[in-house]
Amino acid sequence: MIHIAHLKKQIPAGPTVLDDISFRADDGEFIAIKGASGSGKSMLLKCLALQESWTSGTYKVDGKEVSTTGLGRYRIRKEITLIEEKASLNLRRTALKNVLIGSAAQASIFRRVTGMVRSDDYMGAMDMLEKLGLLDKAHNKADQLSGGERQRVAIARALVHGAKVLLADEPVSGLDPHAADKVLGDLKQLCKQQGLIVIAVMHQGDWAERYADRIIGLNAGKQVLQVSGRRLTEREKMLL
Numbered sequence: 318m319i320h321i322a323h324l325k326k327q328i329p330a331g332p333t334v335l336d337d338i339s340f341r342a343d344d345g346e347f348i349a350i351k352g353a354s355g356s357g358k359s360m361l362l363k364c365l366a367l368q369e370s371w372t373s374g375t376y377k378v379d380g381k382e383v384s385t386t387g388l389g390r391y392r393i394r395k396e397i398t399l400i401e402e403k404a405s406l407n408l409r410r411t412a413l414k415n416v417l418i419g420s421a422a423q424a425s426i427f428r429r430v431t432g433m434v435r436s437d438d439y440m441g442a443m444d445m446l447e448k449l450g451l452l453d454k455a456h457n458k459a460d461q462l463s464g465g466e467r468q469r470v471a472i473a474r475a476l477v478h479g480a481k482v483l484l485a486d487e488p489v490s491g492l493d494p495h496a497a498d499k500v501l502g503d504l505k506q507l508c509k510q511q512g513l514i515v516i517a518v519m520h521q522g523d524w525a526e527r528y529a530d531r532i533i534g535l536n537a538g539k540q541v542l543q544v545s546g547r548r549l550t551e552r553e554k555m556l557l
């Protein structure tokens with residue numbers, strides 16, 4: 318469970334880009350973040366991934382306060398994985414190798430450089446690729462995969478390496494509606510089946526309303542709405 322309270326991020330000698338953000342995400346929840354360009358969506362995800370520090374407020378994971386300099390930060394960075402808009406795969410490696418070797422934040426330098434893996438890791442990676450409907454693409458090089466498939470490889474990679482929370486920055490931007498449905502449907506299923514928490518920036522279209530359990534709205538760094546289990550009203554949309 319994630320709980321942030323009164324989170325504020327001020328750029329040194331610059332603007333306040335997040336101001337008084339508070340919400341919780343329980344295990345199994347799918348949360349969407351909406352807000353216009355520059356409203357602070359990506360910065361919020363980076364703070365949650367401990368890639369950016371915040372100026373004040375608290376951030377707790379399973380009841381324990383965390384920070385970018387705290388003792389547990391390496392474990393938290395493994396468990397809370399940020400998948401950026403252009404999922405950064407090694408394009409010369411297969412989907413399977415990408416999953417096995419892991420991302421820079423999750424795998425050891427030794428594994429990334431040598432590419433050496435254990436056989437039970439292999440089984441785990443194949444299982445996860447199958448769950449995400451990618452078994453037949455496991456041996457395709459990442460540069461032969463579509464945008465949606467790359468997103469799903471990045472999700473598989475994060476989960477195989479122990480992610481309990483996925484932070485996804487525009488996971489379906491640039492995808493056709495069918496591919497977007499597949500990515501979001503898979504994420505939703507993982508939430509329900511494995512208790513995964515997903516916090517995804519999904520500003521465009523009605524993806525947030527169709528897939529998220531809760532929508533958090535930002536405007537100029539401030540939290541302007543928090544809505545559960547229903548579509549946004551026209552009035553609420555105007556706030557974003």
Ligand SMILES: Nc1ncnc2c1ncn2[C@@H]1O[C@H](COP(=O)(O)OP(=O)(O)OP(=O)(O)O)[C@@H](O)[C@H]1O
Binds near residue numbers: 334359361
């Ligand atoms: N290092 C920085 N220094 C100064 N301002 C910054 C810095 N990082 C982000 N900002 C500002 O913080 C605000 C929020 O940025 P952020 O990237 O979180 O927006 P966003 O909602 O994700 O936008 P978009 O939808 O366009 O990606 C923007 O005004 C941005 O210019």
